[in-house]
Amino acid sequence: MLNIVVCVKQVPDTEQAIRAKSDGSGIEESGLNWILNYYDEHAVEEALRLKEKHGGTVTVVAVGPQRATEAVRTALAMGADEGVLVTDPAIDGADGIGVARVLAKVIADLPFEVILAGRLATDDNAAVVGAALAELLDLPQATAISKLALDGRVATVDRELEGGSETLEVDLPAVFTVERVINEPRYPTLPGIMKAKRKEIKTHTLESLALDGAVGAAAARSRAVRFEAPPKRQAGQIMTPPTPEEAASAIVAFLQNDAKVI
Amino acid sequence: MGKDVWVLVDHEAGAVRRITLELLGKAREIATALGGRAGAVLIGPSRDDTNTKLAAHGADVVLRAEGDGLGAYTTEAWTAVVSDAFRAHAPAALLVPSTAWGRDCAPRIAARLGAGIVTDVEDLAWETDHLVARRPMYTRKILATVALSGDGPQIAVVLPKVFPLPDAASDRVAEQVALPGRTSDREPRVRVLGRHEIKRERASLSEADIVISGGRGLRAPENFALLDGLAATLNGAVGSSRPPVDSGWVPHEYEIGQTGKTVSPTVYVAVGISGAPQHLAGMSGSKFIIAINKDQNAPIFQVASLGVVGDLFAIVPKLTDEIGKAKAAT
């Protein structure tokens, strides 16, 4: 029997346009479509596979505004057993370490042998929360893993390095963040969706976790102070050379005269 | 708060990765403005030239930890060494290469020290008493300015190739400071069973000045040989969009974009790649972008410095030939 906890975040779908507010204080949220973070789908999938193999329960934990219950429900619809949401306006402005503090507090009260998170969240791209959570819970970690196998109280994982990979043996309990190649996430089934709708999602506030003041804008050591559209790239020259030879010469000329790399 | 700025040295058995040297240049610039020194934190085995290389590229001090349990990178050992060194020496900031190991330990160090941390950094400055960084967010649809704060150390995890390689001054000498090695008597909870190399003939993706990437337009795995040939003449590296990875033509290590690597080479050549936002997220910081695509409406042309409409199978072999000739002529 394995107790598995998965950290899930709700993020804006990256398929849509994302615009900064005109005062640069954040992004324009109205009309955005919110989804379960892409990597967290892989984390949930990995948890479900572990459960199918070894037996156990999968609990998903999210920190975010009320709308983040939808991300929790997506994970439940995929097959997770329990959902927890920590929501509190005071969390606004928390940095990654602050979010990890909240998660650590919630998870410390749950039974667990394996904690899974995504390699990164596709909104802030931070890749901070997983490792910070491992530290705060004093657990070993392996980040961005592409393979996970369990044997009793030991996990064997692969992770990508620059120009290679490494295989690690990790004592449980431990925190793992997953790379997308670890698995192919399943789609929620209709019965799964129906069941998830009826599930009660446990909610916490900072007060109920006794974290008042320890998390939030004032405690944050990292703060995004300005959001803006990236500078537009200068539109270049587009050509349709009549022959491959001419195409090749045009590119060579560019490499010599503009980029100056040959 | 201290005035020194440190760089965590990313290396393999003492072979220092280029990004470490790029960060030393930046660390020295900030440290000089603060009236402090640039430090290189070197953990584990080194080579004869490791020290001289770090000194030549800007390290005033090399802080060195070696010995038991530091032979191969592990999160726990590196986190302990760096955190303890921070507490003992109180530098103003730590710059960490955005590599697998850097990204793995930096947030853990930040959590241990209660430090501010910013990742995916593309630009960095010191303002009054804190680091200010620029970083892409939301699939690079937003550029964010992030300010760190607090009296503790500040940590920036920086992308490769965003800062120039500083000129090497081979006569520079760095002061040597020994850091305590492994201080915990706890048995390691993570053990390295093995490391495997992915064979690459040339520069790695994140270090190459020229990256040639192939997309679904390549049609089959064997066609990546065309790109290998082109990369060989340009001394570049080969990458890919996502479909070639999903189809098993190339390893995930090749993938560039939101779910792959972020690269900023001098020249990025997109071959048979349409230019989806998730791909642009990983390469639109490149200095020059050349696109070869048979569809004149492909979105990649909107970001290309030079867009060539045509059949890649006809153009790429000719291009490889022409570059060979041009090089022979110079």
Ligand SMILES: Cc1cc2nc3c(=O)[nH]c(=O)nc-3n(C[C@H](O)[C@H](O)[C@H](O)COP(=O)(O)OP(=O)(O)OC[C@H]3O[C@@H](n4cnc5c(N)ncnc54)[C@H](O)[C@@H]3O)c2cc1C
């Ligand atoms: C959450 C998420 C994350 C993603 N992350 C990434 C990522 O990290 N990286 C990434 O790349 N994608 C990513 N994607 C996928 C992305 O949306 C696109 O599907 C993908 O980038 C398309 O790859 P492509 O350009 O190679 O293929 P296509 O879009 O199919 O384009 C192929 C191009 O090749 C051209 N072509 C075909 N034949 C020839 C020929 N003979 N000569 C010249 N040109 C030719 C065509 O005109 C076309 O423009 C992600 C998607 C999602 C949803």
Ligand SMILES: Nc1ncnc2c1ncn2[C@@H]1O[C@H](COP(=O)(O)O)[C@@H](O)[C@H]1O
């Ligand atoms: N607000 C959150 N609630 C729950 N999990 C989170 C939250 N933020 C981040 N995570 C987890 O940490 C991973 C990395 O996120 P980040 O560090 O923000 O890139 C995500 O894939 C999630 O698994």
